[in-house]
Amino acid sequence: MNPESAGLRVDDVNGITRVGFVEQNILDEANIQEIGDALGALIDSMEAPKVLISFAGVAHLSSAALGALITVNNRVGSKNGELRLADIDPKILEIFKITRLDRLFEIHGTSAEATATFS
């Protein structure tokens, strides 16, 4: 599963892998599985990955999507990498707060702010 066919936009700028979503809604279980697999393969291909996931344009996501992000976070951590999340709509951010996942993830207001925090 490559990132594009999973509905992801991926590029690399100065060693930071930036990931964005094509779709407005991250709800479909099969698609979330594809996204998780694609990100997993991407992380596995890197040494000490630096990954920035932007939620710009994302209007809805499910707990299954949160689960996929947690798996990504664990995978990045196991490779001594760094993961940042950014550009999260206030309503989506509320989901992270309710589930207390704002404590697990390093979340920044904008991609530019998040980019500046990588070591």
Next chain:
Amino acid sequence: MSQSGINPSNGESGSDGSGEIVLRHGDAETLKGFEATVFERLKNAGFDEGEIFSIRLAMEEAIANGFRHGNEGDPAKSVTVAYDITGSGMSLSIEDQGTGFDPAAVPDPTEDANLEIPSGRGLMLMRAYMTEVVVVPPGNRIEMRFDRQA
């Protein structure tokens, strides 16, 4: 779905829309069409974007749980959704064909020790976004209510 306790009123008795659908595993298109109808009816009944966001989130979580945990991914099993919209709120019933579960046995996903576990957040999100969530014993049916702020 007379046993659901929701009794869709077919537009009578002050209802702004009600209905029921049987969803098959993996049939994303039918689900999408059903949801589009529900959200349009909510909008027409005066629900705002935030309220529809809440209902959508809870409904998606309940349906996903029904297929994944209730029906254990069995493609032969379905999930039935019934709803009733009024000016003051909405009631929803989501029933799977599984054996049910005990909500008290679901670990609290917000505890530090559970934060890195990728699953188990659906029920708490339903409870956070809806006014009332009842897991009807033996646990294969969830009844939810969303009351609009007066």
